[in-house]
Amino acid sequence: xxxxxxxxxxxxxxxxxxxxxxxxxxxxxxxxxxxxxxxxxxxxxxxxxxxxxxxxxxxxxxxxxxxxxxxxxxxxxxxxxxxxxxxxxxxxxxxxxxxxxx
Amino acid sequence: xxxxxxxxxxxxxxxxxxxxxxxxxxxxxxxxxxxxxxxxxxxxxxxxxxxxxxxxxxxxxxxxxxxxxxxxxxxxxxxxxxxxxxxxxxxxxxxxxxxxxx
Numbered sequence: 001x002x003x004x005x006x007x008x009x010x011x012x013x014x015x016x017x018x019x020x021x022x023x024x025x026x027x028x029x030x031x032x033x034x035x036x037x038x039x040x041x042x043x044x045x046x047x048x049x050x051x052x053x054x055x056x057x058x059x060x061x062x063x064x065x066x067x068x069x070x071x072x073x074x075x076x077x078x079x080x081x082x083x084x085x086x087x088x089x090x091x092x093x094x095x096x097x098x099x100x101x102x
Numbered sequence: 103x104x105x106x107x108x109x110x111x112x113x114x115x116x117x118x119x120x121x122x123x124x125x126x127x128x129x130x131x132x133x134x135x136x137x138x139x140x141x142x143x144x145x146x147x148x149x150x151x152x153x154x155x156x157x158x159x160x161x162x163x164x165x166x167x168x169x170x171x172x173x174x175x176x177x178x179x180x181x182x183x184x185x186x187x188x189x190x191x192x193x194x195x196x197x198x199x200x201x202x203x204x
Contacts, residue, residue: 009194011111011156013146017204044115046148052156054113080202088201092111092194101188102119 001042001056005094010063012053014079014087023083030075037066056094063091103144103158107196112165114155116181116189125185132177139168158196165193 016023034040034055039062045053057063066072079087118125136142136157141164147155159165168174181189 005192009113009192011113011146011196013156044152044154046150046152046154048148048150050146050148052146052148052154054115054154054156080204084202084204086201086203089199090107090111090196091198092196094113094192094194096193097191099188099190100182100186102182102186 003041003056003058005097007041007094008057008060008063009092009094010055010057011090011092012051012055012087013090014051014053015085016047016051017083017085019082021082022078026075026078026083030072033069033071034066037069038062040066060091105143105158105160107199109143109196110159110162110165111194111196112157112159113192113194114153114157114189115192116153116155117187118149118153119185119187121184123184124180128177128180128185132174135171135173136168139171140164142168162193 031043031045034043039058041056041058043053043055045051055066057066067076133145133147136145141160143158143160145155145157147153157168159168169178
């Protein structure tokens, strides 16, 4: 990801339920759909006891549009009904960034 | 975590090397040490292909002090020398938050 701050991050923390049928397919589909959204910059994801997905966006408008995307809305509803015991979403402004590479 | 936005998040994304000897102990130690820092609010962590640790802080000053903590500085150095192929750190202001619980 080559974008320099400021940009936006959505931190999505979730706890899966036992009923994860269909989750993996939908997760892949949503990831593909997100990459096609205007203002999408990238994503990191990892899961063990909880799942953490951080997606990066050019601005708040892009986040708002992705949240309101009709296919994404269906996935969100299905998530609340079936796949998640709980989740938490944080909308953040990335102010500074640094890294290291061997 | 009961704090309402605005507060700060540090998103730490990392790729481990093969040489992870001592990592687990240090990771646990740093997690305990972080909780004792002034302005520390909480943490979420998950690892599969990459590791994502998001720590939450009251303000930028608390983040600065944690980064400069002497034991944490040693852990950071050891991380660059041995445990990580790469990492990326993003300093973010959490502006909005919402959730769901079954």
